[in-house]
Structure formats: structure tokens, C-alpha cells
Amino acid sequence: MDSTTGRARRFDFQHHGERSSYSDQVPLVLWSSEGYSIPLQSLPPAGHIVSATQLDSYLSSALSAAPQNTLLFLQDQLSMDDFTVFGGVFGNKQDSAFPHLESALQASPSPLVLPALSWGGCSAVLPLLQQHLGTPPLYLDPASLAQLSLNASVATLLVIRLPYSASSGLMSPRDALTGNDAVIGQVLDIMKAQDVPYTAIYTALKPSQVVQEASVDVRSVGRTLLQAPSSPYAPLQFVSEGKPCILLWAEKLSVSQQRGEQWTAQDLGPLTFGTTASVTLTNSSCNATHSRLVLNYQKIMDFQTLSLTFSMSRRFYKVSARDWFTLDHVELEFDTQKVTFNGSREIYAPAEYSYHCKSVTNYRYPLLVPFSSKDPAQWRLSFDDLQIQGFSVAGEDFAYANDCAGFFTPGIWMGLLTSLLMLLILTYGLHMITQLRTMDRFDDPKGPAISVPQNE
Incomplete structure (x- = not known):
């Protein structure tokens, strides 16, 4: 598939993003180096959240024919809104915060874009890649990668931690994303200089903007405390x-x-x-x-x-x-x-x-x-x-x-003992009240005094 077709696919993905909010999910972008195609896969429908099981199916199909040298660009926080607001690939802005990512996607014959990956599914990306490639991850930075000699016939899993998040307090979100994109560009230039084919994945550990929704989940009913x-x-x-x-x-x-x-x-x-x-x-x-x-x-x-x-x-x-x-x-x-x-x-x-x-x-x-x-x-x-x-x-x-906590916690025992003590005091008081006796005769002040005869 040529680059024109690839741009058409990305334009469709943009419209998917406009029809549904992805602020509480994490996007995932997968592409291969120029000259290597990834099997075409149907994109999820608008608003669909990709689970870990579905992600495993996508990765299994993509990695079956893609280069075995895999680059995982792992960012702290990322949301679909970051591409929509600051990107030129998924939006219409000329001043993009992702110039290197745009160039890589345009050069890739068949990129795969998942707009909404479930928050739990994003944590399974690294274990799934490790399982499919059969090799442990190697954490690198661009300087270490430049000194590493890669073999195109040996599967490697290289994890590049991007240093900035979209919510960095010391810089604007655009500057943080631009700094991450610069790191992506350095890594891709090193791979191109070594003439090693690769498969690249760009995703994050959690969304940059989490929407808190008050909902009632049936599974939460019970011993939620x-x-x-x-x-x-x-x-x-x-x-x-x-x-x-x-x-x-x-x-x-x-x-x-x-x-x-x-x-x-x-x-x-x-x-x-x-x-x-x-x-x-x-x-x-x-x-x-x-x-x-x-x-x-x-x-x-x-x-x-x-x-x-x-x-x-x-x-x-x-x-x-x-x-x-x-x-x-x-x-x-x-x-x-x-x-x-x-x-x-x-x-x-x-x-x-x-x-x-x-x-x-x-x-x-x-x-x-x-x-x-x-x-x-x-x-x-x-x-x-x-x-x-x-x-x-x-x-x-x-x-x-x-x-592991028992039903009768120390607080419950204290409450029970205190209630029992109060009940005993109340019972004793009622018992004392029931034992009171009144006089059977009373002295009338208006009548004659009561005389009690005494025997001498």
C-alpha cells in the first residue's frame, strides 16, 4: 500500500476520534520501517475500546510478517486528545508537535493505529511483545542504542522510555510532546544509519487526562470496604x-x-x-x-x-x-x-x-x-x-x-462490649425502679393526727 493510501487510513482514524471521546483510554500507533509491510487489519469501529485480548490478536498478526527488531516508545501519559490538539497527522494544523512521527507514518507502507486501548490493556503491551518475540526487553536511550550492534535476523525488544509527559509541570504540553518526538527521531535515525529493519510502537502507560465518572458496577456490590x-x-x-x-x-x-x-x-x-x-x-x-x-x-x-x-x-x-x-x-x-x-x-x-x-x-x-x-x-x-x-x-x-480481615474487627468488639455494658446498667436501673414500694397509709394534715397506741 502506498503512502497516499496510508494517509487516507489516517484521515478515517481522525474522524473516528471526532465521533467519540478517547480521553480515558490510551492510543497505540504501530508502524514498520520503509520497505516492509504489515498485514492489513480492520480498524476497530468508532468508540470501541480495544481490550488486552484484542490487542494480542492485533500484535500477533502484525508481528508475524514485520521485522523482528521491535522498538517500543513508552511514554508516561498520552491521550488521543494530544494528537488532536497538537498533531498534524491526526488534525489539520501545520505546526505539529510530532514531525518525526508524521514522517515515519507517511513512509511506512501500512501503519496500524488503535485510537482507544483500554487502560488495563496498555499495561499488557510489554508482556505481550515479550511473549511473541521470545526475548526479554532491553531498556535503552539513544546514546546507548548508537553503540549497540543489531542483527536483522535476531529478534530484539528495545524499550525507549520517553522522558517527558504531556502533564509535565515545568513545560507546556506541546513542548513536552515535541521533546518526546525528538527522541523518536533520534532513535529512528540511528536505526536507519545501521540499515536495520524495525517495527516501532508508540504508546503510554496511562492516559494524560482521566475522566472520572460516577458509575455503579455490579461487581463492586458486596464487601467493597x-x-x-x-x-x-x-x-x-x-x-x-x-x-x-x-x-x-x-x-x-x-x-x-x-x-x-x-x-x-x-x-x-x-x-x-x-x-x-x-x-x-x-x-x-x-x-x-x-x-x-x-x-x-x-x-x-x-x-x-x-x-x-x-x-x-x-x-x-x-x-x-x-x-x-x-x-x-x-x-x-x-x-x-x-x-x-x-x-x-x-x-x-x-x-x-x-x-x-x-x-x-x-x-x-x-x-x-x-x-x-x-x-x-x-x-x-x-x-x-x-x-x-x-x-x-x-x-x-x-x-x-x-x-483476610475477620468479620469481628477490634472496632466491632469494642462497640459490642460498650453496648453490653450500657445494657447491663439499664437493666440494673430498671430492676431498682421495679423494687420501689410506696406507703400503704398517709398522714392527712387537715384531719386528726394518726395515733399509734403503745403498750406500757
């Missing part, structure tokens, strides 16, 4: 066969090691969720009875490699006549050593539910206990606001949460 609060980032997903099968979210994933008399702690939360996530899910797996989520990190706490593994199993229990899942083991592996904790005694939920707990630790009100006496005691795990689901995942959101 015990469920994890809504977070600004989507939960971590492990995708198998194009569908999410494990979900994880935590406000804090703290790992501590005792060195001498001091404890050295590392919070893995920012590396697992959000804009600075750099975790990989290699060796993770899931099926109908067992799920295994492996979080792999590089250069943590003076270790070259560190991994955190959540092993879950699903079983049928005759007493309750239903399936339950348990968090059997939590393994901490660093370099060549391993520490294992058992969580099956306290961490469990019905197989259709997710599990949520405000605090999961192995040292303070422990829900995790050492698997054996050989496991060293100088390691501490602390998961704040943990929510995990390893089975019956339907979509990109957690199912109904089974909370």
Missing part, C-alpha cells in the same frame, strides 16, 4: 494464550535483609507497577490447577538477579463442596540462593475470588512462615495492600475479594 482501593495503575497481568490468567497488585513489596545489626530494605513496588516498572515475568505459568507468577529483577540490593515467586494451587474441598485456591509458597531467590515461605495455612480464597489483605508479612502477625528450618531468618517480606488472583480471571480487573 474490604477490597483493595482503586489505584492509579492497572494491576500486573501475566498473559497466557492471549488472555490474562494471573493478576497482582500491592501498594508496597518490601524485601529486607539483615546485615550485621542493621536491616537493609528494598521496595520492589515502583519496579513492578507504574511508570518506572522494569520487572519481567519470565518462567511464569498458569493452568487449571496451578499458577506460578515469577517477578524477575536486575541488580537489587547488591545482587545481580533477584526473583520473587508466588506459587498457587487450586483444589476441591469436600467439606465446603467447592474449589479453593491457596498461596502455597512465596520464594525469594537471589543469585544462587533461595528462601521459601509457606502461606497455604492463612492465605486462601474461593477459586472464583481474589485474595486481599492489608498486610502480609513473615515477622509481624505473620501470614508467611518459613517452609523449613533451613531457611535463613535474616530475610523479611512485607506486602502492603496485597491483592492477588491466580484462577478464574475474567478480563483485566480483580474478581470479588476475599479479605
Whole structure:
């Protein structure tokens, strides 16, 4: 398909954007280097939100014939309105904030543009690319890329984090987007100078403008007070066969090691969720009875490699006549050593539910206990606001949460005891009132005085 046809397709996409608001979704743009075509795919209808499953189908078709050297330009925040207001490709303005992106799309034979990718689906872009390419991501900047020698026959996944977001406080949105576009231009020039074909993807982690809508969701009815609060980032997903099968979210994933008399702690939360996530899910797996989520990190706490593994199993229990899942083991592996904790005694939920707990630790009100006496005691795990689901995942959101907090919380017990004490006081007062007795004779001041005869 020539460039004229490509411009026609982009013009249609502009009209799709005018008919529906995409301010609460993230756009995704995919194109290939000049001379390499991507299989034509039908664009989603106007107003349709592309899910993670549909995104997997688009990427599978596009990467089947596209160059295997894949560039992922990952921005902090991006919305369709940014292209509409500041772009020349999707709008009619001559002064565009995306000149390099425009040139790349015009030179590409068949670009793919998804105007509205679900917020949960955007977090699955990197795991899906890793799954299709069969290689871990490599985070680079333009200076590092210029020193890297690429091979056209070897699949690589290069992630370029764009430094600015559309909501940067020290610069206008146009200047921030122009700075990102300049980084895209530098990377594409380096790839062109090395004469290496590539497939490029430009997207973001979250929308730049989130529309807050008050809605009632049927799934939220129930123990909503015990469920994890809504977070600004989507939960971590492990995708198998194009569908999410494990979900994880935590406000804090703290790992501590005792060195001498001091404890050295590392919070893995920012590396697992959000804009600075750099975790990989290699060796993770899931099926109908067992799920295994492996979080792999590089250069943590003076270790070259560190991994955190959540092993879950699903079983049928005759007493309750239903399936339950348990968090059997939590393994901490660093370099060549391993520490294992058992969580099956306290961490469990019905197989259709997710599990949520405000605090999961192995040292303070422990829900995790050492698997054996050989496991060293100088390691501490602390998961704040943990929510995990390893089975019956339907979509990109957690199912109904089974909370670790008991029904009779300390506040409820205090209220019950106080009410009981007040009831006892009221009962005693009523009892005293019923015991009062009046005189059977009264002294009349207008009549003769009552005389009481006395025997001498």
C-alpha cells in the first residue's frame, strides 16, 4: 500500500476520534520501517475500546510478517486528545508537535493505529511483545542504542522510555510532546544509519487526562470496604494464550535483609507497577490447577538477579463442596540462593475470588512462615495492600475479594462490649425502679393526727 493510501487510513482514524471521546483510554500507533509491510487489519469501529485480548490478536498478526527488531516508545501519559490538539497527522494544523512521527507514518507502507486501548490493556503491551518475540526487553536511550550492534535476523525488544509527559509541570504540553518526538527521531535515525529493519510502537502507560465518572458496577456490590482501593495503575497481568490468567497488585513489596545489626530494605513496588516498572515475568505459568507468577529483577540490593515467586494451587474441598485456591509458597531467590515461605495455612480464597489483605508479612502477625528450618531468618517480606488472583480471571480487573480481615474487627468488639455494658446498667436501673414500694397509709394534715397506741 502506498503512502497516499496510508494517509487516507489516517484521515478515517481522525474522524473516528471526532465521533467519540478517547480521553480515558490510551492510543497505540504501530508502524514498520520503509520497505516492509504489515498485514492489513480492520480498524476497530468508532468508540470501541480495544481490550488486552484484542490487542494480542492485533500484535500477533502484525508481528508475524514485520521485522523482528521491535522498538517500543513508552511514554508516561498520552491521550488521543494530544494528537488532536497538537498533531498534524491526526488534525489539520501545520505546526505539529510530532514531525518525526508524521514522517515515519507517511513512509511506512501500512501503519496500524488503535485510537482507544483500554487502560488495563496498555499495561499488557510489554508482556505481550515479550511473549511473541521470545526475548526479554532491553531498556535503552539513544546514546546507548548508537553503540549497540543489531542483527536483522535476531529478534530484539528495545524499550525507549520517553522522558517527558504531556502533564509535565515545568513545560507546556506541546513542548513536552515535541521533546518526546525528538527522541523518536533520534532513535529512528540511528536505526536507519545501521540499515536495520524495525517495527516501532508508540504508546503510554496511562492516559494524560482521566475522566472520572460516577458509575455503579455490579461487581463492586458486596464487601467493597474490604477490597483493595482503586489505584492509579492497572494491576500486573501475566498473559497466557492471549488472555490474562494471573493478576497482582500491592501498594508496597518490601524485601529486607539483615546485615550485621542493621536491616537493609528494598521496595520492589515502583519496579513492578507504574511508570518506572522494569520487572519481567519470565518462567511464569498458569493452568487449571496451578499458577506460578515469577517477578524477575536486575541488580537489587547488591545482587545481580533477584526473583520473587508466588506459587498457587487450586483444589476441591469436600467439606465446603467447592474449589479453593491457596498461596502455597512465596520464594525469594537471589543469585544462587533461595528462601521459601509457606502461606497455604492463612492465605486462601474461593477459586472464583481474589485474595486481599492489608498486610502480609513473615515477622509481624505473620501470614508467611518459613517452609523449613533451613531457611535463613535474616530475610523479611512485607506486602502492603496485597491483592492477588491466580484462577478464574475474567478480563483485566480483580474478581470479588476475599479479605483476610475477620468479620469481628477490634472496632466491632469494642462497640459490642460498650453496648453490653450500657445494657447491663439499664437493666440494673430498671430492676431498682421495679423494687420501689410506696406507703400503704398517709398522714392527712387537715384531719386528726394518726395515733399509734403503745403498750406500757
